[in-house]
Amino acid sequence: MKVAIQQEDLKLLAKTLQEQVLAEVPSGEVFQIKCAVKKNELMILTQHPVGVSVDTERIFVVLSEALQSSQTYRKHKVQCFIRIFGEQLPYARCSLIMKQKEEIRRAIPLSSSLTYTPSIIDNEPEELFALLVDTPELWATQSQSPIKSLLIGITLLGICVFGSGFYLLTRPCVMSECQEIQTAQKLNLESRQLMRRANSENRLIAIQQQLEIASTNLLIIPRWSSRYQQAQELKASLSMQSDKINQVVTALQTATVAEKKMQTTVNSLGQLQDIQHSWRQAIAPLEAIGANNELYGLVQPRLVKYRLSLQTVNQQLLAQEQWLKKLNDAKAVAIVAQQRQTSAKSLNEWEKAQSTWQIVINTLNLIPQTSPASQEAQELLLEYQPQLAKTRDRATTEKIAARSYQKAISTANQAQSYEQQNQWPIAVTYWEQALKNAQQTSSDSLYYNQSQSLIEPYSIALQQAQAKLQTMNGLQKVRYDLDQTCSREIRICTFTINNTGIAVSLTPQYEELLQTTLTEADLQTTNHWHILQEALGVIGDHVNLPVFIYDTQGQGIYTHIPQG
Template identity: 30%
Template sequence: MDAGLQQDRLKRMAQMLQEQLQPRSPAIPLQVQCALKDSLLVLVQHPPGNAPNPQQVFETLEQSILELPTELTAPIVEAKGAKVKLFLRVLGQQKPYAYHTIELVPALLQFDPEALFKPSEFQPSELIPTPVEVDETQPVAGEPELVEESLDESGKLAVYEGAFGLEDSSLLAEDDANEKAPIKSDRQFTVPPWFWLSVGGIGTAVLVGGSLFALTRPCVIGGCPSLQQAQTLVQRSAQTTRSGGSSQQSTADLLEAQRLAGAIPPWSSYYGDAQAFKQRLNQALAAETKAATATQKAESVAQPIAEWQTTQTLWKEAIAQMQSVPKDSPLFGFAQERLMTYRANLLFADQRIKAEQTAQQRLNTAKKTAGLAEVRQNTAQQLVEWQLAQSTWQVAINNLTQISNGTTSHAEAQRLMESYTQKLQAVGDRATKEQQAAKVYAQAQTAAQRANALQQQNQWSQAVSAWQSALAAAKQVPNDSVLTDEAQTLMTSYTGSLKQAESVARVRSDLERICTAEGKICDYTITNSVIEVRFSPSYERRVRTLGGLSSFSGDAETLYKIDKHLASLRTALQTVCTNSGVPMAVYNSDNQQIGSLIPGG
């Protein structure tokens, strides 16, 4: 036999046996492996901590092996004999804790149903073989080594040598205090003579009825493994879906279940159940078809609303079809599992429709807001108007940023975002400039108010500093702001005020020096129109006294000095008048004007 074909048959056999065995122990994960040595070996493994019933496992395997397709078992039996050895082992352990041997009759495995109804060729002796004796001392694994792949308890691929790595069966019988003695049993399956008599009688009846093969079709005599297997496939399909497995595998199981149910003939007592089961399967498969179409359409998240509405409709139709499966149907559990998935996907479709609608609304709002921002930007003059345009652009951008990635509006939102951001930056720069202009303009006005107040207090030096600050602030107003012209007007005014203050400050300094040169000579008052100088009484008395005495005594030198002093004082006052550009009036201590000076006089 070809090695590759043999391994394929063994894997298929193991899969089919596991499918029949697992539903009997749903709480315990079971692994089934098949190997071929001098006989067929079947190993069942399970995780530690919870063990299945060995007798139930072996009985299920016996029944399942007898029901295997002959295209799987006949070549193996023909090549290696009819003995089958069954083992039950804990994952990670080297020894099995239970084993069982059965005998298959080759003639039965290779039995051609058509030969039953050919009397001229019928030889009962060919169909009833001599019972095969079983040697219970035969070792379980003394055959040539065979490398077989399996899964260890951690789920990783492991390699067992010597047909699953089982030790010699003699070790199984040892009195091991740490292990339970294995369960051994050997059973031979032969066909009893009454079977052929019964078959012969039935065959005669069938021949009379004109149907040669009715009794050889599935589910005619005894149970109906095909229907049971179809129901098992439905359960497995639900489990595949529940565990997040392949949807293709789940659908394949349903299709195979449909085929098995459809193969049950009308004369079977299970035909009605099979047809009802098949009808529900058709509904389920129709729902699955719609679900597959909806799933395919939903692969792209960013889709127009109309596409998502089509997907939504498909999910609703699939739900309606799956909800029609009644509670008493074998498909009810599967339907409930699928309905959970359908409803979740319908909810997702609903959410995508809402997301698309929300995104479109925000995109439209952003465009309308941007139009308003354009108008405000084009008409803005004052700072408050530029700030209003700036905030409007920001609102438009905020609407764009709230458009979810994964919607059809997102790409357009990103393109608009770049344009809107540039315009927001431009408006923001202008608003900042106008804000700065307003700030320094206000500073200039404040400084000018302070300078005027200082002048009123005759604090001209401090007034000069204030006017300098006011002029500097006015010069900081940007040239292209709305306050540029007003700032130019302020600078012209402030420049004149600064010059005046500087002049008055110099006059005051000069007068202060003159009036206090030799004691208290005079007091002064400075206005924009006139400078008033008043000699102090003490100064007048001193000059009069000194002059009178000098004149009385004939002290010419002292008189000369007095005249020279008065002439120098007059020259100093004239210089102050000329430098200030303001007329000067001179008063005695009695507040009588004794002289006047004009600039340049």
């Protein structure tokens, strides 16, 4: 049970140390830490992959500071080891004794290329190296003789020193020829010329890949190599060239995306603005490339083309913004039109509402189908066109009603004028037209009530005019009959007609004839006189007017009063 608890504590300690190294050591995530206890000694193994630059002194300091906070292992003797994954032996070791927050440290280098602070602790058991070897004896509890342990420790120490030195000396670019630096130097010299010759985006990408591969290959050169500084300088130069290319490639790719967007149908102002943003992102980094830059020859022709494309998009945006402005203007005018339509109380106001709606419709019809505002414009047309039709119909109705009303009044005035001239046939015609105009006024119009007030007086006037016309027509017939009656071989009489009766005057010739026939007792002439009296009486009866017959002296000689 105690062993299980100790194992859990060791796992927790290893996790704590791992987190501390991760927080305080560069590239701490590549290190792995294991802990074990043997003969009251705490052993800490730190492992890392090959090719990682390790500051062993820093790691030991971080581990010791972390152990100071541990209450469980503060009084333990501590052995710290560092080795590479896959290697059997460590290349660095440090012994620590933790007492009352004071640290006595001994660093044992396993390679002549590493230097550590001297230690005051001597004669440590070499058998602790067994922790670093994956052998069954790692956690063994049986004790060994001091001589045997000493021999084993000396042997292991020699193996570790020889192995570590061999490992460090056989790393790339330590003792052997450095092909990575030679390749990087050659590419560094040739890259500018290659960039000048590049004539396409794909060619630039290929050059960039070469630069990145060469730069990555330089990472395997260890810190203890005499060529490490040169490798870092080459890596920085290659990275700078790669960044130049990457900046241009990114701009070219952005321009390609913008060109594809321009080939599609743009349905909104936002899409145009997105294309404009893409062109600006493509152009901005290219404009920073001067004439002395290796990529100037590749960039400059494309930059001219990209600027023209941006100018085209800017013009399209300006046009679309103008169409959107027209759309918004049409909406604002539509509000005014609706208000005028609602409050219209006269023909003039209805005509204003109609003309306002017409302005709205005309404006919306101007927006082209290629404009992002087209869809909304078409929807608004479907909404506004019925309103225009409604106001137009109402304005037309009011216009016809106003015309009918005015026509009725003017026609009635003309009828009255003709009445004053006793031209009753014309007066009757005008009264009929005036009445018709008053009756034709639409009941939906504002003139309906006014027109209705004209119908009754116009009907009475028409009836009176018709009566006058009938009377006049009768008098005309009377005149005709009188003219026929008074005209024989000789002129018998003359006549006048007025409202009081018919006045007939005998002519001197007929009066002389009557006097002669009366003296000579001419019965035929006497009969003619009686017949004349009867004929004139009948004529008077037809028009219900009395007949007065006068002689040449103006004396009444006969009077006929109509019966009934």
